Every structure is written in C-alpha cells, then in structure tokens.
Amino acid sequence: MAEQVRAIRTRQAILSAAAKIFEEHGYQAATISQILGEAGVTKGALYFHFQSKEDLAQGVLAEQDQHQQLMVPERASKVQEIVDVVMLHAHRLQTDPMVRAGVRLSMDQLAQGLDRSGPFLRWGEVGCTLLERAQAQGELLPHVVVPETADVIVGSFAGIQSMSQAICDYGDLVVRVSALMRHLLPSVVVPSVLASLDLAETRGATVYAEARKAADALELAPAG
Amino acid sequence: MAEQVRAIRTRQAILSAAAKIFEEHGYQAATISQILGEAGVTKGALYFHFQSKEDLAQGVLAEQDQHQQLMVPERASKVQEIVDVVMLHAHRLQTDPMVRAGVRLSMDQLAQGLDRSGPFLRWGEVGCTLLERAQAQGELLPHVVVPETADVIVGSFAGIQSMSQAICDYGDLVVRVSALMRHLLPSVVVPSVLASLDLAETRGATVYAEARKAADALELAPAG
Numbered sequence: 491m492a493e494q495v496r497a498i499r500t501r502q503a504i505l506s507a508a509a510k511i512f513e514e515h516g517y518q519a520a521t522i523s524q525i526l527g528e529a530g531v532t533k534g535a536l537y538f539h540f541q542s543k544e545d546l547a548q549g550v551l552a553e554q555d556q557h558q559q560l561m562v563p564e565r566a567s568k569v570q571e572i573v574d575v576v577m578l579h580a581h582r583l584q585t586d587p588m589v590r591a592g593v594r595l596s597m598d599q600l601a602q603g604l605d606r607s608g609p610f611l612r613w614g615e616v617g618c619t620l621l622e623r624a625q626a627q628g629e630l631l632p633h634v635v636v637p638e639t640a641d642v643i644v645g646s647f648a649g650i651q652s653m654s655q656a657i658c659d660y661g662d663l664v665v666r667v668s669a670l671m672r673h674l675l676p677s678v679v680v681p682s683v684l685a686s687l688d689l690a691e692t693r694g695a696t697v698y699a700e701a702r703k704a705a706d707a708l709e710l711a712p713a714g
Numbered sequence: 715m716a717e718q719v720r721a722i723r724t725r726q727a728i729l730s731a732a733a734k735i736f737e738e739h740g741y742q743a744a745t746i747s748q749i750l751g752e753a754g755v756t757k758g759a760l761y762f763h764f765q766s767k768e769d770l771a772q773g774v775l776a777e778q779d780q781h782q783q784l785m786v787p788e789r790a791s792k793v794q795e796i797v798d799v800v801m802l803h804a805h806r807l808q809t810d811p812m813v814r815a816g817v818r819l820s821m822d823q824l825a826q827g828l829d830r831s832g833p834f835l836r837w838g839e840v841g842c843t844l845l846e847r848a849q850a851q852g853e854l855l856p857h858v859v860v861p862e863t864a865d866v867i868v869g870s871f872a873g874i875q876s877m878s879q880a881i882c883d884y885g886d887l888v889v890r891v892s893a894l895m896r897h898l899l900p901s902v903v904v905p906s907v908l909a910s911l912d913l914a915e916t917r918g919a920t921v922y923a924e925a926r927k928a929a930d931a932l933e934l935a936p937a938g
Contacts, residue, residue, distance in 0.1 A: 515742065515743075516740045516742050516743065516822075518739065518740050518743060519739075519740065519742060519743040596880070597821060597876055598740075598822070606880040607880045607881045610877045610880055610881055611881070638893050639897065641877070641890065641893070642870075642874070642890075642893050642894055642897045644877065645870070645873045645874040645876070645877035645878075645890065645894070646866075646869070646870030646873050646874060646894060647873060648872075648873035648876055648877060649869045649870050649871060649872035649873020649874060649875075649876065650866070650869040650870060650873060651873075652821055652869070652872055652873065652876070653834045653865070653868065653869035653872055654869075656820070656830040656831045656834055657831045657834060657835070666865065666866075666869065669862050669865070669866050670866055670869070670870060672901070673863065673866045673898050673901050673902070674897050674898065674901075675901075676900060676901040677896070677897050677898075677899075677900040677901060678897070
C-alpha cells in the first residue's frame with residue numbers, strides 16, 4: 491500500500507516536471523534529460539512510468555480531462571451541466587498549472603509527431619454524452635445534431651482560451667467564455683431552458699468550490 | 715523601379731523561409747541562421763528587411779491578415795461579408811502555406827517573448843468594422859455588443875481551425891467553420907437576414923475564385 495502511494499507520487503512528480511519543461515521549451519525542443527533533472531527521479535523510475543517523450547506528453551494531455559469529468563456535480567438541467575463543465579475548466583485554466591500545461595500542449599500546432607487529437611476527441615465525447623442526455627429530456631432545439639454541436643463547443647472554447655492567453659495571460663478568460671456561451675446556446679437550447687441558465691462569469695469559481703467540497707468529502711469517507 | 719521589385723521579392727523570399735522554419739522548429743527553437751540558409755540571401759539583405767527573430771515572426775503573422783482584407787468583394791449584407799471573410803480565410807488556410815504559417819505562429823502558446831496578440835486584435839478590428847456597418851443597416855439583433863461579438867467570432871474560429879488541424883490536418887475545416895457560423899449567427903443576426911445568408915461549406919472556394927479574378931483584373935489595369 492505504501493509502495494503504491496509512493497508510485498503514484500513519483501508519477502505525479504514526473505508529470506509536473508514534464509508539464510513545466512514542455513511549457514518552457516515546447517514539445518519539439520524538450521528533452522527527457524531536462525524532465526529527469528526537473529523531477530529529481532532516476533532514469534529507471536521515469537521509464538517505469540513512461541516509455542517516451544510522446545508518452546510523457548500524452549500523460550500531461552490526459553491530466554486536463556481526467557480531473558475534470560469527476561468534479562462537476564449532477565444538475566437537473568444537462569445544459570447547465572455542460573455550462574458548468576466549461577466554466578469550471580476555464581476557472582481551472584486560470585488557476586491550475588497542470589491543466590494549463592495540458593491545454594497548451596494540445597494547442598501546440600508545432601508539435602510534430604505528437605498526436606494532439608486526444609483531448610479534442612475526449613472532450614467531444616464528454617460533450618456528446620451530456621448533449622444526448624439534454625436532448626432526451628427535451629432541452630435542445632429539434633434541429634440540433636449532437637456531435638456537431640459538441641465539436642463546435644469544444645473547438646470554439648479552445649480558441650477563446652488561446653486568444654485570452656495571447657492578449658492578457660488569461661486575465662479575462664471567464665468573461666470571454668461567458669460571452670461564448672451566450673452566443674452559442676440560443677441556437678442549441680429551447681427558450682425556457684435558456685432563460686434559467688446561470689452563465690455568469692463567476693460560475694466557474696462557484697462550481698469549483700462546490701466540487702472541491704464534494705471531492706474532499708469523498709476522500710474523507712472510508713473506502714468500501 | 716526594378717530595384718523596388720527586387721526588394722519586394724527578397725522580402726517575400728525571406729518571409730517564406732521564416733514561415734517554413736517556424737513551422738518546422740517552432741518559434742522558440744528557430745534560429746536566424748536557419749532562416750538565412752533556407753532563404754538563400756545574405757545576412758545584410760535579411761537585416762535590411764528585419765531586425766530580429768521577433769521581427770521576422772511579426773512579418774509572418776502580418777501576412778495572414780494583410781492578404782485577407784483586400785480580397786473579399788463588398789456585399790449588400792455586411793453579415794454575409796463577415797461570413798465571406800471567415801470562409802475565405804478557412805479556404806486559404808487549407809491551401810496557402812503562408813497563411814497557415816501565420817495562423818500557427820499566432821496559436822503557438824509556447825512562443826515566449828513573442829507578442830501573439832496582434833492577429834487576434836487586428837482580426838477583432840476587422841470584425842468590429844464590419845459588424846458596426848451591419849448594425850447601422852439594421853442587420854443585428856438589438857442586444858448585440860459589437861466588440862464582444864467580434865471577439866467571440868475571432869476566438870472561436872481560432873479554436874475550430876486548431877481542432878481541425880489536430881484531428882485531420884484541415885481536411886474538414888470548411889465543414890467545421892460552416893457549423894460554427896450556423897451556431898453563432900442566430901444569436902447575432904435578425905431572422906430575415908439570417909434566412910438569406912449563404913453559409914455553405916463551398917462558400918470559401920467560391921469567394922476565393924471571385925476575389926482572385928478581381929485581384930488579377932486590378933493587377934492588369936494600368937497604374938493611375
């Protein structure tokens with residue numbers, strides 16, 4: 491058990507180091523030696539967890555979605571749940587270096603040989619699942635094609651965050667994401683649902699506090 | 715006159731070389747020597763046109779918008795003109811290496827020390843100008859805040875192109891951009907205008923052919 495905990499910690503230390511090095515040098519220029527130096531682990535430990543530089547990058551890429559999906563509490567309105575996932579992600583981009591590193595890597599159009607499609611496809615699936623539930627309970631307009639709408643949300647979010655980073659290092663991210671939601675949702679959601687949505691800029695921080703509390707309660711609970 | 719033409723050609727050759735090197739190595743890792751080697755010009759010629767690596771990158775970044783604005787013919791509907799600018803840009807991204815390089819650089823979140831905000835801000839201004847004209851002639855819904863909507867269009871386009879590049883190297887770009895327009899415009903445009911818009915996936919290619927013809931006619935015309 492102690493060994494397992496140690497292994498998880500080592501893996502996290504390596505991923506944090508990889509995230510930092512990828513952010514500093516870009517995927518292309520980063521080397522495994524730099525990551526080793528930053529993580530302060532042995533070569534053997536690193537290769538036990540990760541086979542290659544691409545493998546390390548995929549680990550960092552995966553961090554952004556794994557954390558995410560666990561954390562948004564269920565909502566009666568599945569459209570609100572989508573908004574909450576998006577707004578929480580925006581909030582975490584502003585505050586969590588690991589989430590930030592994962593997103594930057596997935597936006598690194600210069601990273602040759604790195605398959606960056608994973609996060610887009612996985613986020614697309616999250617979007618599809620939630621939109622299908624919204625559709626099933628009558629929240630969506632009749633013309634909506636779920637995979638198309640999911641991809642529009644995922645793709646446009648990716649660009650809005652990049653623009654916010656370029657212009658003011660994420661200073662206005664939640665404002666921009668709230669504006670994006672107000673622009674996209676009227677063509678997707680029935681008016682009665684639209685009117686009841688919380689699209690405020692503060693939504694991400696609120697959901698984060700709520701989700702954090704739920705996660706902490708779960709960790710304190712005895713394992714089954 | 716001949717000298718001026720030569721200078722313009724040299725500048726273009728240097729920019730093309732810079733675009734290629736930035737795409738291959740990323741902004742961070744690229745060096746001026748590599749660009750010199752690729753362009754096949756003297757150091758003196760390069761420094762006559764560009765002072766530094768950042769200056770070269772700004773030159774490549776500027777290429778994507780300068781070409782663009784000249785080329786879309788005026789439309790009676792300013793919203794259609796916006797759609798045409800966006801669709802033409804998507805088409806050129808699929809077909810023009812220089813436009814592609816400029817966009818990739820502006821999306822390079824790892825390019826430290828490079829101010830990538832320029833293209834976002836300049837595209838935002840293009841959007842504002844056209845949206846203001848649309849607003850003046852009653853094409854927009856009353857609640858629209860022009861700079862906000864311009865930024866949503868620019869930012870979301872940036873992400874949609876990045877997603878398309880990551881998933882299939884721009885193979886489905888025009889399909890995705892058409893879907894984006896269909897999702898954004900209903901919350902921006904009055905219904906009667908919306909119904910008359912051409913948002914087809916083929917729109918970019920059509921506008922390109924039209925604009926190319928106009929540009930060629932202009933070049934053939936005697937200078938005033």
